[in-house]
Amino acid sequence: MSPTRPLYSGLLSLISGTALWLSFYSPLFPLAWVGLVPYLYFLLKRPTWKWVLIGHGLMTLAYLGGVLYWIPRVLVVYGDLSWVVALPTFLLMLITLSLILLPFSLLTRWAAERSVSVTLLCVPGFWLLTELCRNYFLLNGFPWALLGYSQYPYSWIVQVADVSGVYLVSVLVMAGNAAFLGALWFKSFRPLMLFAVLFLVANLYGVYRVHYWQLDSGSVLKVALVQPNIGLDAEKEHYADKYFKTLAGYYQQAANEGAQWVIFPEAPNPFLYEQDFYFTSFWKRQTATHGAYLLFNTTLVETDPEAHYFNSAVLLDPQGEEVYRYHKTHLVPFGEYVPLADWLGLLFEPLVQEVGGFSPGQELRVGDISGTHFATLICYEGIFPELSRECVRQGAEILVIITNDSWYGRTAAPTQHLQMAAFRAIETRKPLLRCANSGYSVVIDPLGQQGQKIGLFEEGMFITEVAGNNYRSIYTYTGEWINIALIGFTLMLAFGERFRKPDSQGSKKSKRK
Numbered sequence: 001m002s003p004t005r006p007l008y009s010g011l012l013s014l015i016s017g018t019a020l021w022l023s024f025y026s027p028l029f030p031l032a033w034v035g036l037v038p039y040l041y042f043l044l045k046r047p048t049w050k051w052v053l054i055g056h057g058l059m060t061l062a063y064l065g066g067v068l069y070w071i072p073r074v075l076v077v078y079g080d081l082s083w084v085v086a087l088p089t090f091l092l093m094l095i096t097l098s099l100i101l102l103p104f105s106l107l108t109r110w111a112a113e114r115s116v117s118v119t120l121l122c123v124p125g126f127w128l129l130t131e132l133c134r135n136y137f138l139l140n141g142f143p144w145a146l147l148g149y150s151q152y153p154y155s156w157i158v159q160v161a162d163v164s165g166v167y168l169v170s171v172l173v174m175a176g177n178a179a180f181l182g183a184l185w186f187k188s189f190r191p192l193m194l195f196a197v198l199f200l201v202a203n204l205y206g207v208y209r210v211h212y213w214q215l216d217s218g219s220v221l222k223v224a225l226v227q228p229n230i231g232l233d234a235e236k237e238h239y240a241d242k243y244f245k246t247l248a249g250y251y252q253q254a255a256n257e258g259a260q261w262v263i264f265p266e267a268p269n270p271f272l273y274e275q276d277f278y279f280t281s282f283w284k285r286q287t288a289t290h291g292a293y294l295l296f297n298t299t300l301v302e303t304d305p306e307a308h309y310f311n312s313a314v315l316l317d318p319q320g321e322e323v324y325r326y327h328k329t330h331l332v333p334f335g336e337y338v339p340l341a342d343w344l345g346l347l348f349e350p351l352v353q354e355v356g357g358f359s360p361g362q363e364l365r366v367g368d369i370s371g372t373h374f375a376t377l378i379c380y381e382g383i384f385p386e387l388s389r390e391c392v393r394q395g396a397e398i399l400v401i402i403t404n405d406s407w408y409g410r411t412a413a414p415t416q417h418l419q420m421a422a423f424r425a426i427e428t429r430k431p432l433l434r435c436a437n438s439g440y441s442v443v444i445d446p447l448g449q450q451g452q453k454i455g456l457f458e459e460g461m462f463i464t465e466v467a468g469n470n471y472r473s474i475y476t477y478t479g480e481w482i483n484i485a486l487i488g489f490t491l492m493l494a495f496g497e498r499f500r501k502p503d504s505q506g507s508k509k510s511k512r513k
Contacts, residue, residue, distance in 0.1 A: 009042055009047060009051050009054065009055050010054070010055065010058055012038040012039055012041065012042040012055070013038075013039055013042060013054075013055040013056070013058040013059040013062075014058050014059070014062050015038045015039075016035055016036045016037070016038045016039035016040075016059050016062075016063075017039075017058060017059040017060065017061065017062025017063040017066070018062045018063075018066065019031045019032070019034070019035025019036070020032060020035045020036065020059075020062075020063040020066075020067075020147065020150075021062055021063050021064075021065075021066025021067050022035075022066070023035055023150040024066075024067050024145065024149070024150045024412070024416065025412075026152075026153045029150050029151055029152075029153050029154060032147060032150045032151065032173050033173055033176040033177065033180075034176070034177060034180050035177070036174070036177040037177055037180050037181045037184075039055065039059050040108065040120075040123065040177060040178065040181050041181055041184075041185075042055055043055075043105060043108045043109045043112060044108075044112045044116055044119065044120075044181070044185065046109065046112055046113060047109070049109070052105055052106065052109045053102075053105075055105070056098065056101070056102055056105040057095075057098055059105075060094070060097065060098040060101050061094055061098065063145075064094055064097050064098070064145060065094055067144075067145040067412075067416070068090075068093075068094075068144065068145065069411070069412075070408055070409070070411035070412065070413045071090050071093065072086045072087055072089075072090045073409060073411070074407050074408065074409075075089060075090070077409070078232060078233075078407050096138065097134070097142065100130060100133050100134050100137070100138060101130045101134070102130075103126065103129060103130055103133075104126045104127050104129070104130045107122070107126045107129075107494065108122070108123060108126055110494075110498070111494045111497070111498060113498070114497050114498045114500075115497050116185060116186075117182070117186075118493060118494065118497040119494075120178040120179075120181065120182045120185075120191070121178070121490075121493065122490045122493055122494045123174055123175075123177070123178040124170075124171040124172075124174040124175045124178065124486075124490075125171075125486055125487050125489065125490025125491070125493075126490060126494075127147070127170060127171070127174045128167055128170065128171050128174075128483055128486060128487055128490075129487050129490075131143070131146050131147070131167055131170055132167065132480065132483060132484075132487070134146070135384065135385070135386075140330060140331070140333060141384065143383055143384065143385075144383060144416070144420075145416070146166055146167070146170055147169075147170040147173050147174070148161070148166040148167060148168070148169030148170035148173065148423075149166060149169075149416070149419055149420055149423065150173075151169050151173065152419040152422060152423070152448070155206070155210055155447070155448070155449065156202075156203050156206030156207055156210060157169060157172065157202055157203060157206055158206070158423070158426055158448060159205060159206035159209040159210065159426060159447070159448075160172070160202050160205060160206065161423055161426045161427045161448075161475070162209075162426055162427055162428075162429055162473035162474060162475055163473075163474045163475060163482065164474070164475055164478065164480070164482040164483050164486075165385045165423075165427050165475050165480070165483070166385065166420075166423045166427070167480075167483050168482075168483075171486070172198070172199070172202055175195055175198060176195060176199070178191070178195075179191045179192050179194065179195030180192065209447060210447055215429065215446060215469055215471055216469060216470075216471070217467035217468065217469045218371075218372060218397060218467055218468045218469060218470070219370070219371065219372060219467065219468075220465050220466070220467045221260055221261055221369060221370065221372055221398075221465070221466055221467070221468075222258055222259050222260050222261070222463060222464075222465055223259060223260070223261045223262075223263065223433060223463070223464055223465070223466055224250070224251075224254035224257075224259040224261070224262045224263065224292075224461055224462070224463045224464075225263050225433060225434075225435045225441045225443070225452075225454075225461065225462060225464070226247065226250045226251070226254070226262065226263065226264050226265070226435065226441075226460075226461045227265065227435070227436060227437065227438070227439060227441040227454045227458065227459060227460055227461065228242055228246055228247055228250070228264070228265070228267065228437065228459060229406075229437065229438050229439075229457060229458065229459040230242045230267040230268055230269075230406075230437055231268070231406075232268055232406050232407070233268075234268075236270060239268065239269065239270050239271070242267075243269065243271060243279065244282060246459075247264060248282075248286060250262075250461045251286055251290065251292070251294065252286070252290055253461065254292060254461060254463060255290035255291060255292040256290070257463055258463075259292050259463050260292055260293060260369070260370060261292060261293040261294075261295070261369055262292050262293065262294050262295070263294075263295045263296075263400065263402065263433060263435045264294070264295065264296040264297060264402070264435065265297065265402045265403060265404060265435040265436050265437040265441070266297040266311075266378055266379050266402045266403050266404040266436075266437060267297060267404050267437040268404070269297065269298055269299065271298075272298060272299050272300070272301060273296075273298035273299075273300060273312075273314055274300065274301070275301055283296070283316060283320075284316065284320035284321075285320065286320075287316040287317070287318060287319075287320045288318070288319055288320030291318040292318060293315060293316065293317055293318060293369050294315070294316045295313060295314070295315045295324075295376065295400065295402070296313070296314060296316075297311070297312070297313055297314075297378070297402055298312055298313075298314055299311065299312065300312040300314070300325065300327065308359040309357055309358050309359060310327035310328065310358060310359055310361060311327070311328040311331070311358050311378055312325055312326060312327050312328065312361075312378075313325065313326045313328075313376040313378060313402060315367055315369075323367070323368075324365065324367035324368075325365070326361065326364070326365040326367075326375075326376050326378075327359075327360070327361025327362070328358070328360065328361055328378040328379075328381060329360050329361040329362070329363070329364060329381070329387070330360070330380060330381045330384055330387060331358055331360050331380070332379075332380045364387065364390055364391050364394060366391065366394045366395050366396050372397055372398060372467075372468045373395045373396050373397045373398070373468065374396055374397065374398040374399070374400055374468070375388075375391035375392075375394070375396035375398075375399060375400065376400045376401075376402065377391070377399065377400070377401045377402075377424075378401075378402055378403070379401070379402070379403040379404060379405075381401075382401045382403065382417070382420060382421045382424060382434075383417070383420045385423070385424065385427055385475075386479070386480075388424040388427065388428050388430075389427065389428060389475060389476050389479060391428075392428045392430060392472065392473075392476045393476060396430065396468075397430065397468025397469055397470060398430060398431055398432075398433065398466060398468040399424060399425065399428065399430045399431070399432040399433070400432070400433045400434075400435070401421050401424075401432065401433070401434045401435070402435050402436075403417070403434065403435070403436045403437070404436070404437040404438070405417055405436050405437070405438055405439065405440075406437055406438040410456060410457070414436075414438075414439060414440060414456055415440075418434065418440045418442065421434050421444065422444050422448040422449075422450070423448065425444045425445065425446055425447075425448050426446070426447065426448040427473065427475050427476075428446075428473055428475070428476055429446040429469070429471050429472075429473045430446055430468070430469065430471075431443070431444065431445055431446055431466050431467070431468065431469075432444040433464075433466065436454075438456065438457050439454055439455055439456035439457055439458060440453055440454065440455065440456060441453065441454040441462075442454070443464045443466065446469070446471075451464065452464050
């Protein structure tokens with residue numbers, strides 16, 4: 001049966017999309033290395049453009065729909081939408097993401113008209129192009145479920161992320177798919193042998209980083225991470241109990257046990273710092289009395305020249321004085337603000353009625369605790385590599401992510417979010433303290449490996465020792481330029497081959513025939 005036949009085309013596309021989706025479950029991560037082989041085979045057989053679009057849609061629907069299955073529940077439970085509205089909204093989101101990935105399928109199919117071997121060489125670069133587009137374009141970007149994240153359990157291979165980010169891991173995975181298909185297509189082991197060299201180099205690099213590399217660190221800080229499990233939609237008495245009893249108890253315990261710095265997560269908080277006199281004075285007294293730094297989340301209101309609401313992090317010093325504040329710069333579309341509000345505000349107003357209306361901060365901020373510099377990212381910001389990279393450029397020696405993942409419930413999303421945070425540690429080679437309202441709160445070292453941890457929807461606190469460092473990874477110096485160069489080379493190779501004229505010898509041979 002021809003792979004351009006409707007049933008066969010759809011089957012190949014769905015097999016690949018399902019394999020990519022399942023590869024995000026830790027035991028199945030190796031599927032990513034071969035999962036796209038059926039879909040690539042379909043494209044190399046040069047189906048009609050109509051079937052390219054259909055196959056692409058099926059592949060991305062299975063891939064992204066499977067990984068992001070939890071979104072409709074969030075829209076219904078916390079966005080106050082009915083399932084009748086939530087499901088079409090989710091489908092519209094998947095279609096949008098599918099369109100961003102479409103250049104991969106179009107370019108692969110187009111290049112295949114000229115040369116299969118060159119097309120297979122270009123496949124990793126084509127995929128890289130779409131992943132960068134997912135990060136930087138359309139509603140501030142949405143780089144969730146990038147292919148490289150599926151490889152987090154593979155501790156050696158993910159170490160290459162300090163060269164050009166999680167994108168380089170995606171490139172290696174796509175190169176593996178191309179090599180396996182090349183071996184089948186040409187009935188030759190040569191593509192696999194060439195890939196094996198690249199794969200071996202990447203693994204040797206990972207082995208060096210994980211087992212032999214030594215990192216010079218600065219002074220050690222004793223830090224407490226508190227996970228209070230604060231409810232999302234509770235009565236004010238619940239919040240009063242959490243903020244004035246539970247959190248105060250954890251703070252006092254941490255300070256008594258020698259913690260120099262206590263971190264609270266992003267969480268629902270009806271008591272606004274500066275606006276609520278009792279809340280503000282209570283925590284200033286607590287820090288002045290017990291003598292440990294406190295980093296906490298709050299809504300800050302600035303009224304000059306007009307009222308603006310910010311999702312912020314504030315640091316109080318051991319004297320009870322504010323010494324650092326950061327306004328979240330990368331807001332969640334349809335969660336913290338409404339994009340194109342004049343057009344879409346009425347349609348999505350129910351979704352943002354509780355948490356919408358925030359303004360973005362204008363800059364990332366680096367703070368100081370006892371001579372150690374840190375930077376804070378709030379929740380959604382942890383999925384954007386360029387933010388943590390810029391924090392390190394500004395001098396951050398430790399990264400902190402405060403987050404509220406209660407919205408996701410007991411789905412795969414909290415684990416996915418955690419794995420993305422681990423890549424920020426690898427990319428920058430900084431220790432990362434992740435403090436979550438409902439889990440997972442964890443310490444992540446510069447190799448991306450997890451230390452002390454509090455589970456999902458558990459309440460508790462732990463104290464850890466962490467030391468910052470001044471090391472700068474290649475990625476923090478070069479940013480996306482290596483990725484851009486790889487994309488540029490790929491496009492030059494593809495276009496050069498596509499428009500190359502046949503050589504004269506080849507023309508003469510064809511004429512003789």
